[in-house]
Structures are given as structure tokens and as C-alpha cells.
Amino acid sequence: MDYQSLKDEFNQAFGYAGERVYFSPGRINLIGEHTDYNGGHVFPCAITMGTYGVYAARKDDQVRLYSANLPDAGILTFPIDKLDFDKNDSWAKFPRGVMYEMAKQGKTVNHGFDLFVHGDLPDASGLSSSASIELLIGNILNQEFDWGVDQMTLIKNGQAVENDYLGLNTGILDQFAIGMGKKNQAVLLDANTMKYEYVPVELGDNVIVIMNTNKRRELTDSKYNERRSECEKAVALLQKGGVDVKTLGDLTQEEFDKDAYLVNDDTLIKRARHAVIENQRTLRAKKALSNGQLEEFGKLVNASHVSLHYDYEVTGQELDTLAETAWKQPGVLGARMTGAGFGGCAIAIVNKANVDDFIKNVGNVYKQEIGYEASFYVASIGDGPKELKA
Numbered sequence: 230m231d232y233q234s235l236k237d238e239f240n241q242a243f244g245y246a247g248e249r250v251y252f253s254p255g256r257i258n259l260i261g262e263h264t265d266y267n268g269g270h271v272f273p274c275a276i277t278m279g280t281y282g283v284y285a286a287r288k289d290d291q292v293r294l295y296s297a298n299l300p301d302a303g304i305l306t307f308p309i310d311k312l313d314f315d316k317n318d319s320w321a322k323f324p325r326g327v328m329y330e331m332a333k334q335g336k337t338v339n340h341g342f343d344l345f346v347h348g349d350l351p352d353a354s355g356l357s358s359s360a361s362i363e364l365l366i367g368n369i370l371n372q373e374f375d376w377g378v379d380q381m382t383l384i385k386n387g388q389a390v391e392n393d394y395l396g397l398n399t400g401i402l403d404q405f406a407i408g409m410g411k412k413n414q415a416v417l418l419d420a421n422t423m424k425y426e427y428v429p430v431e432l433g434d435n436v437i438v439i440m441n442t443n444k445r446r447e448l449t450d451s452k453y454n455e456r457r458s459e460c461e462k463a464v465a466l467l468q469k470g471g472v473d474v475k476t477l478g479d480l481t482q483e484e485f486d487k488d489a490y491l492v493n494d495d496t497l498i499k500r501a502r503h504a505v506i507e508n509q510r511t512l513r514a515k516k517a518l519s520n521g522q523l524e525e526f527g528k529l530v531n532a533s534h535v536s537l538h539y540d541y542e543v544t545g546q547e548l549d550t551l552a553e554t555a556w557k558q559p560g561v562l563g564a565r566m567t568g569a570g571f572g573g574c575a576i577a578i579v580n581k582a583n584v585d586d587f588i589k590n591v592g593n594v595y596k597q598e599i600g601y602e603a604s605f606y607v608a609s610i611g612d613g614p615k616e617l618k619a
């Protein structure tokens with residue numbers, strides 16, 4: 230999507246010329262899944278697919294919104310001082326939520342605006358279209374209303390929109406990956422301390438292929454919350470047994486194995502074991518990638534999927550079919566689900582020379598086994614939110 234066509238689209242929606250064009254990416258997580266809310270590490274990168282927004286100031290107090298992705302919703306309108314959550318709000322819940330949460334920090338808007346939005350992230354695919362729009366709006370309003378806050382504030386505000394405004398119990402991974410995105414870099418975040426480090430994604434002759442199950446992630450919210458509380462229960466049982474631990478990210482595998490008997494419940498042990506080992510695996514994967522040990526990196530990526538399948542049980546037939554079929558293809562270093570799971574996307578690291586055959590073969594097997602098509606995109610790792618120039 231280019232600058233001029235986005236401006237043209239604004240004009241078609243609102244009947245006059247928009248002022249400025251902004252972009253906010255989506256994300257993939259290379260490894261470190263379901264570790265963020267367990268005080269562990271994540272290792273994501275922003276991608277060049279994302280959400281574009283065209284902004285224009287209004288003289289009155291109305292906010293008007295139009296999404297090219299949801300044309301049936303038409304133009305949504307609300308006044309700048311009516312920000313309370315409304316479950317019938319369609320996608321206006323995102324700008325309202327961002328404004329509501331920032332207002333708690335004294336950051337408000339003093340006039341209305343028109344906003345046209347157009348995203349090229351597949352909807353509900355686990356590439357973080359929600360966090361993308363939260364960071365898009367946060368960055369637009371920060372610039373247009375001179376809020377003067379840093380990216381980390383907008384990242385945490387995005388998470389507050391999810392947790393406090395929308396009532397979804399998610400971690401910081403998605404907003405962080407998007408807000409801190411850097412071209413051709415992954416970022417290792419310690420979700421316990423919020424310290425982070427960039428690592429160049431140098432994959433030699435390989436590229437990252439995103440594989441979309443095209444499955445709607447219906448049960449995601451309830452299953453996600455269930456996993457979260459299972460991990461919290463495991464921590465509580467370890468503490469009750471006298472283990473000095475605040476989060477599962479505090480533990481090495483050896484420490485966990487030694488005390489796992491205290492958890493005394495098969496399911497809880499499996500959930501906690503995933504969180505502990507996946508955190509350690511993420512650190513090893515970061516090291517392997519930094520040292521150019523791509524085969525080792527790929528093996529850790531595969532092991533992550535296996536753990537998410539057997540111990541965390543968040544993969545499902547669609548993601549398993551994609552990952553397991555990918556493992557059997559020539560030129561594949563590794564493949565795993567990415568994001569919350571239960572549908573959404575997987576990623577594979579594939580030799581450039583094999584990509585066409587890879588997509589054909591995995592696509593055929595998926596169609597045969599699942600009954601409908603998967604979609605494939607070669608990922609480019611891109612920057613975080615920014616204003617686009619003509």
C-alpha cells in the first residue's frame with residue numbers, strides 16, 4: 230500500500246484530503262511462546278505487513294473512523310469525551326481504548342479527528358492485528374497531540390487497553406514486538422525486567438515463511454486464560470512447598486525438575502514445564518542465532534512446537550499439520566506455531582531455493598487433511614510504527 234493510494238482512500242471515505250499517513254507493523258514471534266506472562270523471555274520481530282492510518286484534524290469534538298477492512302461498519306463516530314467501553318463498539322473500541330487508557334496519564338485530545346485505516350495483516354490470524362492498531366493509534370495521537378511520551382509508554386498503554394479496557398488477560402509480547410520493531414532485527418525481551426536486546430536476523434540463504442491456518446481462533450480467549458491460571462496455580466503450589474519462586478521464568482529446568490513433585494497434578498506440571506523449558510530454549514535460540522548456528526536454531530524452533538503441542542496443548546490439528554508437514558520438506562531448518570495458538574499462524578525457516586515447492590507441498594497436504602486452504606507469505610522483518618512520507 231503506497232502513500233498516495235492511502236491518501237486517495239481517505240478522500241473517498243471522507244470527501245476531503247487527509248493530512249498525514251502512518252504505519253504500524255504486525256509481528257511474528259521466533260520463539261518464546263506463552264512465556265511473557267510467566268516472567269520469561271520472548272524473541273519476536275515486527276514484519277512489514279501491518280496497519281496504515283491516514284489522519285486529519287477536525288475543528289469540532291468528533292472522532293470519525295473508517296476502515297477499508299470493515300467497509301460494512303461504515304463511518305463510526307464518537308465524541309472525544311465519550312470513551313467508556315461499549316461492547317457494541319466494532320473496531321472503535323481500539324481508538325477509544327487507547328484514548329481512555331492514556332487519559333489516565335493526563336494525555337488527552339482537545340479536538341476531534343478523522344482516521345482512515347487499512348491493514349494488510351490477515352484478520353484474527355495471530356499476527357497481532359489488534360496490537361498493531363493499538364500502536365498505530367497511540368503513535369498517531371502522540372505525534373498529533375504532542376503527548377511527548379516514549380514508545381514504551383505506548384506499548385504498556387496498548388497492553389492496558391487489552392487487559393483493563395477490553396478485559397483480555399494478555400502479556401506484553403505483541404505490543405512490545407510491534408512498538409520496538411527494527412528492520413531485519415529480532416528483539417529478545419526479558420518480560421520480568423523489561424530489559425531487551427536486538428539481534429540481527431541473518432538467515433543466510435533462508436527466509437521465514439508465514440503459514441496461515443485460516444482457522445478462526447474462536448476459543449482463544451478462554452483457553453488462553455485457562456493456561457495462564459494453570460501456570461499461576463503451579464507457582465502457588467511450588468511456593469506452598471517452600472520453593473522461593475515468583476514466576477516460572479525464575480527457574481532452570483533442573484530446579485523445576487527437582488521440585489515438580491510439589492505441583493502434584495499432571496496437567497499443571499506439563500503447563501509449568503513448558504513455561505520453564507521454553508524460557509531456557511529461547512535463551513539458547515537467541516545465542517544460536519547470534520552465533521550463526523542456524524541448524525541449532527531450527528532444532529530449537531521445532532522443539533518449541535513439540536512442547537506447545539504435548540505440554541501446553543495449544544496447537545491443534547491445523548497448526549500441527551502445517552508444522553509437521555513443514556518438517557518433512559527439503560530445505561527446512563525449523564517450523565513452529567507462532568502467537569497464542571489454537572489456530573492463527575505458524576512460521577517455517579526455508580531455503581530460498583525450496584520456497585516454491587515448500588508452499589505447494591505444504592499447501593496440498595493441508596488442503597487434503599484439513600479441507601480448506603492455508604495461505605503463505607514470505608516475511609520481511611520491518612520497523613516499528615512510523616509516519617510515512619510522500
Ligand code: GAF
Pocket residue numbers: 261262263264265266399400401402403568569570
Ligand atoms: C498472545 C498474547 F497476546 C501474548 O501476550 C503472548 O502471551 C502470546 O499469545 C503467546 O506467547 O499473542
